[in-house]
Amino acid sequence: MSDKQLATIAVRTGIDVDSQYNAVVSPIYLTSTYSFPALGELPQYDYSRSGNPTRNTLADALSDMEGGAGAVVTSCGTSAMNLLVSALLGPNDLLVAPHDCYGGSYRLFNTRAQKGDFKVLFIDQADPDALAAALAQKPTLLWLETPSNPLVRVIDIEAISQQAQAVDCQVAVDNTFLSPLLQQPLSLGADFVVHSTTKYINGHSDVVGGVLIAKQQSAAENLSWWANCIGATGAPFDAYLTLRGLRTLAPRMRMHEENGAAVLAYLQQQPLVGTIYHPSLPTHPGHEIAKRQQRGFGSMMSFEFAGTDPQLQLFVKTLQLFSLAESLGGTESLIAHPASMTHRAMTDEAQRAAGISTSLLRLSVGLEDPRDLIADLTHAFTVAQEAC
Known part of the structure; x- marks a missing residue:
């Protein structure tokens, strides 16, 4: 985690690091594939679904701003959500989500649960009795959205994270409405943060993207493996535009x-x-x-x-x-x-x-x-x- 202020991280990540031509702004790596040094020698990048310098620069910036150990930049916010549940949940696992979440989140969780991919329980997370009853079922993942979309409801991340940890349940927070500048869920006890970078992070309504940030290095590595496996990663040019928006x-x-x-x-x-x-x-x-x-x-x-x-x-x-x-x-x-x-x-x-x-x-x-x-x-x- 960087010791710089958040605005500085947003502006300076990827600036003045080009060693080939000394460009102040990093070039866009639009290549789909990369050459291997020699037979049997694996380079840092081999295929852009797996890794891309432009996309990784954006991931590093957002991970630093949220205080995470690593991030995966995805094709959209829904893709980031889908990546998380794909990596963490199986047919017998329970996801507890807010009953008043974004409609796209509701649709994704509900539809995949109906297919038998995992179980889902939608509750009013502001109701302490409903939350206690849900946590008593020992869910695998608790999904928070605060402030919520569209009623701008606020949930106590720290208090709920402590309750979730007591039953070995991981917590993910959709932080899209505030951005890391106004809220940092990982510092409040959450395990994962999701953004639709389409929104404030890009800020210009001209690119669709998402990001999933993990608090722990092992979790970040697991998410990267799954992102490559299911093809959830974002395009380099989209990452460049989002990084450009992030600077302001x-x-x-x-x-x-x-x-x-x-x-x-x-x-x-x-x-x-x-x-x-x-x-x-x-x-x-x-x-x-x-x-x-x-x-x-x-x-x-x-x-x-x-x-x-x-x-x-x-x-x-x-x-x-x-x-x-x-x-x-x-x-x-x-x-x-x-x-x-x-x-x-x-x-x-x-x-x-x-x-x-x-x-x-x-x-x-x-x-x-x-x-x-x-x-x-x-x-x-x-x-x-x-x-x-």
Whole structure:
């Protein structure tokens, strides 16, 4: 683990290390294969599915930032999740996951469990009785998502990790909403960290990727073996773009948070806004936990639209600076309707159990001038109100 500050690791990893031409920025290694020095002599790299210098540079940077022993850069965030369960779980193993997790996570875990690859139990992890009952079954893996998608719920990583360790259960945390700058789950007791690097780490909505980081060296080596075995690794050019985005993560996250705070304050004054979900609010159930385990509150937020369905549709349609799209964490602001978009793979019953209503809207606040974002929201709310 590096002793440098996180912003420095993000900027300097892979800089000024080219020994051939002394390029300040490392070249992209787009090769699919590598020559062997001689028959029987194995080089450091033999095939880019197994290892690639560009991809490894990104993996090293993210592992250092999370305080891990090693990382695997994958083709997407779902691929990172799939790699973890493939490496750790068998037909008799139990995975305990949050009932309100990202829809893609729910779909992956539920579908593979239905095939008999492992067992899965979805619970409200904020319910101590439900968690205790689940851990009493001695699961192999506990999956945490904090803050959660889309309701931005916060779970106490340290406390739950201690409970999991008592029954020899490993803990993995999806840290996508905050990035390593605002939260480091490994330091709180987790064994693995997952990111969809598509989001804040890349930050420009132009590449899809993921990463899986392990606390222990032996676990990191096992994940690398499995990644090569099942072909989960990411492409070199995607890794280069993600590394390029990572270099500006620190200033971007500062502006995301500033803009998010401005939008949040505005939403609290709007009559068509019901319950707002954001951990910076003192009324948020996880507010005190977030203050303790996070370095910031992030810029993801959701709210219940307190109007009719036609008004909701008109509000979303009128917006000009919040694009109606899935994903998050890019420079541009986005709005999503989780029930019909990111979580549509969940049944209506599962959505209701998770607290995902048809009036719920999720905002990813970008880097536009906050005055323009607020003006855009004001116009859309006005049009929706006048439609009554």
